[in-house]
Amino acid sequence: MKSFICVCFVVVAAASAKSQDVEAFTKSQIAPDVVHVAPSKLLKVEYKKTNKEVHLGNELAPKDVRDAPSVTYSGDPHAFYTLVMTDPDAPSRKNPKAKEWNHWLVGNIPGSDLSKAQVLTEYVGAGPPKDTGLHRYVFLLYKQPGKITFQEEHKSNTNGNRAKFSTENFAKKYGLGNPVAGNFYQAKFDDSVPALHSQLH
Known part of the structure; x- marks a missing residue:
C-alpha cells in the first residue's frame, strides 16, 4: 500500500519557545515520560477543519481532531526531518502499560515540505x-542527520498495532538526537468517537 500525505499539513511555522x-513539557511530565530533553521550539499545530489549535496541553475533543492537522516549520532546506505524534497514556495515565501509542510517524521530510x-x-x-x-497527545519534530x-513497517490508518512505541528508542535507533520543536494537547473519552486503543488492537 502506497503511503501519502495531504498537502493540508503544510501550513504552520515553528516559533522559538519561551521559557x-x-x-510546560516538564510540568506535564512529557519530559521525562516521552523524552528526557524538552524541545526548545514550539510547533504551531492547527486542526483546520474544526478551527482548533494545539497549545501546550489545552483540552481538545476527539471529534475535533479526527483529521490530520496542519504542522509546518521553517526547516533547513538542505536537511530532512521526522515528525512524531504519540500518546504516553495508553490505556490510561495511571496505568500506562501500553505506552506509547503511536498516532502518526512521518520521516524524511525534505526541509519543511511535508x-x-x-x-x-x-x-x-x-x-x-x-x-x-x-x-x-504529543507532537515532536526531529532534525535527521x-x-x-x-x-x-508501514502502518495504515486501520492498523492498530501501535502500542509500546518508544519515541526515545526510535530517535536513538536512527540517530535523531533531541527534539527540536514540539507541542501537545489533552483529550478524554468522547462517546461520539470509538475508543481507538480497544478498537484497533
Whole structure:
C-alpha cells in the first residue's frame, strides 16, 4: 500500500519557545515520560477543519481532531526531518502499560515540505477509552542527520498495532538526537468517537 500525505499539513511555522513554554513539557511530565530533553521550539499545530489549535496541553475533543492537522516549520532546506505524534497514556495515565501509542510517524521530510515526506504510520486522531481520564497527545519534530532508510513497517490508518512505541528508542535507533520543536494537547473519552486503543488492537 502506497503511503501519502495531504498537502493540508503544510501550513504552520515553528516559533522559538519561551521559557514557560519549555517548562510546560516538564510540568506535564512529557519530559521525562516521552523524552528526557524538552524541545526548545514550539510547533504551531492547527486542526483546520474544526478551527482548533494545539497549545501546550489545552483540552481538545476527539471529534475535533479526527483529521490530520496542519504542522509546518521553517526547516533547513538542505536537511530532512521526522515528525512524531504519540500518546504516553495508553490505556490510561495511571496505568500506562501500553505506552506509547503511536498516532502518526512521518520521516524524511525534505526541509519543511511535508507533502514530499515518507509516511511510516498514517495519522489516527485521539480516541481515549472510557473512564481513563485525560490523555496527552504529543507532537515532536526531529532534525535527521541525513536521509534515512527506515526499517519500520508501514502502518495504515486501520492498523492498530501501535502500542509500546518508544519515541526515545526510535530517535536513538536512527540517530535523531533531541527534539527540536514540539507541542501537545489533552483529550478524554468522547462517546461520539470509538475508543481507538480497544478498537484497533
